[in-house]
Amino acid sequence: MTALLHDTCDQAVAGIQDGSTVLVGGFGFAGMPFDLIDALIRQGAKDLTIVSNNAGNGEVGLAALLKAGRVRKVVCSFPRQADSYVFDELYRAGRIALEVVPQGNLAERMRAAGAGIGAFFCPTAVGTPLAEGKEARTIDGRDYVLEYPIKGDYALVSAHRADPMGNLVYRKTARNFGPVMATAATTTIVQVNEVVALGELDPEAVVTPSIYVDRIVRVQARNYTVQGAR
Amino acid sequence: MTIVASAAAGAVEHLDRGPLTMDELAAVIARDIPRGSYVNLGIGQPTKIADHLPADAGVVLHTENGMLNMGPAATGDQVDPDLTNAGKVPVTELPGAAYFHHADSFAMMRGGHLDVCVLGAFQVSATGDLANWHTGRPDDIPAVGGAMDLAIGAKNVYVMMTLFTRTGEPKLVPSCSYPLTGVRCVGRVYTDHATFDTTPDGMRIRETWGSTAADLAARLDGAAAATQSRR
Numbered sequence: 527m528t529a530l531l532h533d534t535c536d537q538a539v540a541g542i543q544d545g546s547t548v549l550v551g552g553f554g555f556a557g558m559p560f561d562l563i564d565a566l567i568r569q570g571a572k573d574l575t576i577v578s579n580n581a582g583n584g585e586v587g588l589a590a591l592l593k594a595g596r597v598r599k600v601v602c603s604f605p606r607q608a609d610s611y612v613f614d615e616l617y618r619a620g621r622i623a624l625e626v627v628p629q630g631n632l633a634e635r636m637r638a639a640g641a642g643i644g645a646f647f648c649p650t651a652v653g654t655p656l657a658e659g660k661e662a663r664t665i666d667g668r669d670y671v672l673e674y675p676i677k678g679d680y681a682l683v684s685a686h687r688a689d690p691m692g693n694l695v696y697r698k699t700a701r702n703f704g705p706v707m708a709t710a711a712t713t714t715i716v717q718v719n720e721v722v723a724l725g726e727l728d729p730e731a732v733v734t735p736s737i738y739v740d741r742i743v744r745v746q747a748r749n750y751t752v753q754g755a756r
Numbered sequence: 757m758t759i760v761a762s763a764a765a766g767a768v769e770h771l772d773r774g775p776l777t778m779d780e781l782a783a784v785i786a787r788d789i790p791r792g793s794y795v796n797l798g799i800g801q802p803t804k805i806a807d808h809l810p811a812d813a814g815v816v817l818h819t820e821n822g823m824l825n826m827g828p829a830a831t832g833d834q835v836d837p838d839l840t841n842a843g844k845v846p847v848t849e850l851p852g853a854a855y856f857h858h859a860d861s862f863a864m865m866r867g868g869h870l871d872v873c874v875l876g877a878f879q880v881s882a883t884g885d886l887a888n889w890h891t892g893r894p895d896d897i898p899a900v901g902g903a904m905d906l907a908i909g910a911k912n913v914y915v916m917m918t919l920f921t922r923t924g925e926p927k928l929v930p931s932c933s934y935p936l937t938g939v940r941c942v943g944r945v946y947t948d949h950a951t952f953d954t955t956p957d958g959m960r961i962r963e964t965w966g967s968t969a970a971d972l973a974a975r976l977d978g979a980a981a982a983t984q985s986r987r
Contacts, residue, residue: 553821553822553840553844553858554840554844555837555844556821556837556838556839556840556844557838579858603899603900603901603902604899604900604901605897605898605899606897606898606899607844607899614897617897618895618897624897624898626898626899626900627900628900628901628902628903628904628905629820629858629862629900629901629902629905630820630858630859630861630862630863630865630866630902630904630905630909631905632858633857633858633859633861633862634859634862634863636859637859648866649866649908650866650904650905650908650909651904652908652938652939653885653936653938653939654904654935654936654937654938654939655890655935655936656900656904686838696855697838698823698836698838698839698849698855699819699821699822699823699838699839699840699855700837700838700839701822701855701856701857702821702822702857702858703857703858704857705857705859706857706858706859733857
């Protein structure tokens with residue numbers, strides 16, 4: 527089914543259940559779906575497993591969701607940063623679980639989920655603590671470990687522009703995890719800065735084809751802060 | 757096995773000066789990066805190398821958050837929250853830049869398409885094992901980022917670090933005591949005192965600053981022996 531255009535973020539995040547696994551786009555602030563996360567906080571779903579590159583910065587976006595106590599577990603590559611104090615305090619207090627995944631494995635495990643791959647042998651992390659307990663194999667003289675897909679119940683993604691069918695283009699490095707997460711969730715919810723008329727997106731330049739997108743909502747351009755500045 | 761293989765053979769010794777500053781070290785690494793390479797510079801000290809790459813070197817910088825031909829740090833009106841490097845610092849794009857998603861970004865790394873990456877390190881072993889992501893202390897929150905993918909992905913993995921800790925212990929060691937990032941992945945180690953190539957027999961000293969290769973080898977292997985005897 528083609529995507530449904532929603533009027534508000536609150537409508538767009540309706541139905542997310544307690545205990546869901548939610549893939550959240552963004553690399554730090556770039557590409558973070560701030561408005562959808564704010565709506566998810568209002569919506570109230572709890573005991574969430576969040577899959578995202580970071581574990582929140584400052585007290586906005588993902589950090590605000592953590593601070594609201596809605597997250598049971600974070601699966602990410604890089605939780606600890608100069609301004610990740612919300613996560614740091616929850617983690618040190620034993621109030622949140624953490625699975626650290628190498629950044630490329632995080633992306634590829636979601637890509638596998640979206641592409642119907644059951645598991646894949648990957649050379650990353652061989653011989654390190656992050657490969658402990660994983661099935662290993664030597665192929666053509668090189669060592670690999672078996673990595674399983676990460677599938678989301680929902681993905682919250684920020685893109686730059688959509689058409690009414692749900693085709694998406696992104697902007698600069700804000701693309702990051704968005705296209706991969708859009709493929710890896712049962713329901714993909716996208717906030718965009720602009721919705722253009724059907725036919726106005728160059729089909730050659732579409733990054734995420736509409737088949738991966740379930741819900742779209744247009745948001746106002748955000749007055750971003752630069753990372754690190756609180 | 758000793759850390760340093762055949763101590764002084766062929767090393768260039770700069771004895772008229774002390775060790776390099778980190779900025780001088782960045783310039784030394786920039787000098788060695790082949791023209792036209794695709795290169796990833798790790799977060800922290802390696803970022804400085806970009807300042808020393810000649811404009812006509814044709815080196816294309818990769819940033820793992822999804823961009824090739826990244827330009828210098830953005831200033832003033834150039835700052836765009838949608839355009840950052842892996843350290844989340846606002847940067848610029850150069851003509852010929854390309855954007856791509858995270859799975860593609862790491863596929864080009866893991867797939868052996870990236871010529872060089874330069875990473876910081878806590879420790880490097882005599883066999884080229886790298887430890888740079890986690891101190892292993894129980895109160896430390898582990899954060900790996902893209903380090904493990906870079907360590908096994910790039911065709912040439914260089915390390916940029918000081919040779920000794922603030923308290924004087926070598927960071928080039930017989931085997932890493934910190935948790936590993938990658939096994940036998942480091943090809944070359946650039947430090948303030950010397951540069952080293954990984955060989956099957958241990959580290960070969962290429963160039964030194966402020967001491968002879970023989971003295972450095974003795975200091976590294978002496979420290980390793982002292983650590984051994986304490987265990």
